Structure formats: structure tokens, C-alpha cells
Amino acid sequence: MSVLQHALENKVFVQGVHDFLKQYGAHRDRLPEEHIWVYDEAQRAWDAQQVLEKRGHATSEPEDFLRLGAQMTGWAMLVGLIGEGQEIYIGEEGGLAGWNTALQNSEKPWTLHAPEKITHLFSHATSVIPNNALDLTVSLRSHLAEDLYLWVHALLAGEDERARHLITRIQAQGFEVYLTRDLEIAKEYVRTRYKGAEDKRYGLLASSKASNLKQVGLDAWNLGVKAYNAGPWFNNPPLDPKSCCQLTRLASEFVCQGLELDFPIVCWGTDLKWTGQDWQSPTPVLLQRGSASRKTLIACV
Numbered sequence: 001m002s003v004l005q006h007a008l009e010n011k012v013f014v015q016g017v018h019d020f021l022k023q024y025g026a027h028r029d030r031l032p033e034e035h036i037w038v039y040d041e042a043q044r045a046w047d048a049q050q051v052l053e054k055r056g057h058a059t060s061e062p063e064d065f066l067r068l069g070a071q072m073t074g075w076a077m078l079v080g081l082i083g084e085g086q087e088i089y090i091g092e093e094g095g096l097a098g099w100n101t102a103l104q105n106s107e108k109p110w111t112l113h114a115p116e117k118i119t120h121l122f123s124h125a126t127s128v129i130p131n132n133a134l135d136l137t138v139s140l141r142s143h144l145a146e147d148l149y150l151w152v153h154a155l156l157a158g159e160d161e162r163a164r165h166l167i168t169r170i171q172a173q174g175f176e177v178y179l180t181r182d183l184e185i186a187k188e189y190v191r192t193r194y195k196g197a198e199d200k201r202y203g204l205l206a207s208s209k210a211s212n213l214k215q216v217g218l219d220a221w222n223l224g225v226k227a228y229n230a231g232p233w234f235n236n237p238p239l240d241p242k243s244c245c246q247l248t249r250l251a252s253e254f255v256c257q258g259l260e261l262d263f264p265i266v267c268w269g270t271d272l273k274w275t276g277q278d279w280q281s282p283t284p285v286l287l288q289r290g291s292a293s294r295k296t297l298i299a300c301v
Helices: 002-008 017-024 048-055 061-071 097-105 116-121 148-156 160-172 183-193 211-216 227-235
Strands: 036-040 077-081 111-114 127-130 176-180 202-206 263-268 295-300
Touching (some): 017 048, 048 061, 097 116, 111 116, 116 127, 148 160, 160 176, 176 183, 183 263
Parallel strands (some): 036 077, 111 127, 176 295, 263 295
């Protein structure tokens, strides 16, 4: 959100879901002027327990939106943009099921338009109209690496043989992946590669729980990009002190989700360790669909 606001120089057209619902949700009398709302990452809507803890009332975000829509004069349309497998935070585990529960509890009828493959998840909609044109089956972001998400899935699932097979195909598609244990070599590579390229962006990504990165001078907490600084980090030109190209601050899984760099340096920490048979991690991992680019450099420490 902050990246879009920064790029558009507008904080009204693009609002945070949480701020929007603080203003209009929870049975408040005030109604928004807009009849169409676009909810990005709709599968990450908070459940009732998380809303209770954060905003003081036990109404899930899907229920808040549908109740608000029921109060609107004439009509309301909610466009939910869904990224599969990206429920990454506390209170998001319910995924799309939370929207079906909200439909069941809604006092007004709702017509659902969705790709056929997920219509069965919304059994409580008044009517369901399948439309496969709404299924973005090919990522525009990774069109030169169509097998990329399959490789990431195989890698995190511990399917090493399949991952080896897929990485060969990915490289043949023009997607470059490098591995190094020297962070300074990684930094020097991207700086040299994109020297003078004002339109290119490269930067450091890391899990928010990768505490061992402090050993190489990367404190994932104190050097992490905060949400309100994400706009300059992604958008500012390479020589700007706040730019990702300065390679001084890290973007966590929360900041980079759904966005991309031309060449990310993924700083792999000890919160995700390979035992020889499977991965061990007490926390959500960084790599997931939707946060890739054409090229990746993984720095392991």
C-alpha cells in the first residue's frame, strides 16, 4: 500500500484495509462515498479473534466489509484479489473460508463472480457465476520463468530431485539464480551489473526471524524497512540514501509480498535449515509465490 501511495503521490485513492475499517467498520454510522472496493490479498483478511485483539470488536474483516456493503444505498461491489498460499501472518489462517462464513451471516444477498476452480469455496453466496477469465493463470511478473513457483514449492517441500530438474528448466527460460556465502560478493555483483541503470532496482530481502544475520551486519529488526518507508525503498533512484539499491536495509516477507525487484539478494538465515531430509523452521518462510523477479541471488550465512 505505501509503495503505491508513494508512487501515485496520493494517500486517498489507495488506503490500508485496517485504516479503512477503523473508519467505517464495526457498525459505525458513517458510510464511504465509494461503492466499489478493491481488497488486495483478500485471502489474508483478519479473522474475528485477530480483529478483537487489534481493534476491540469480534467481527472478522470479511463480515465487516459485507455488513458495510449491506448498508450502502443501492449497491456495492467488493473486488477481492487472491494470492494462493500467501496467508503469512497471525489471524490470516482462515483464508477464503472466512469470506464464506461472512456470506452465510450476511443480511443481504450477494452474487459471486469467481474462477470455476474456487466457486465451491463460497457455498453461502446467494448466486455464483463462474468466470474463468478472472483466473490469472500466468504470472505477468514471472512470464520468463513459468516454472518458477513450481521450483519454489519443490524446494520448500524438500523435493530435492524435482527442484534440481526444475531449476534447469528455469535457467533455460532466462531466469538466473546464483548462490554465494559471501554477502559482499553479492552486493558488488549487483552494483556492477546495474551500474548506471537508473530504472533498475536491487535490494536485500530476509526473513523477519533471521536473527543470525546480525553476524554479517544485517540486523533484520533494526535494519528492516518499516512499512511507511517501503515506498522510497522500492521507488527512489539508486543513489538516494533511502533506496533499496543502497543495500543497507532489509525488506522482510511482510514488506516485499506482492512486489518485486529486478534482482533481489535473498539473505537466507538459520530460521530455515535443511537437515538432509527436510526443512526445519519454527517461523513462516520468506520465499513464496508472488515475490519473485527475473533474477535471484541467494546469500547464505
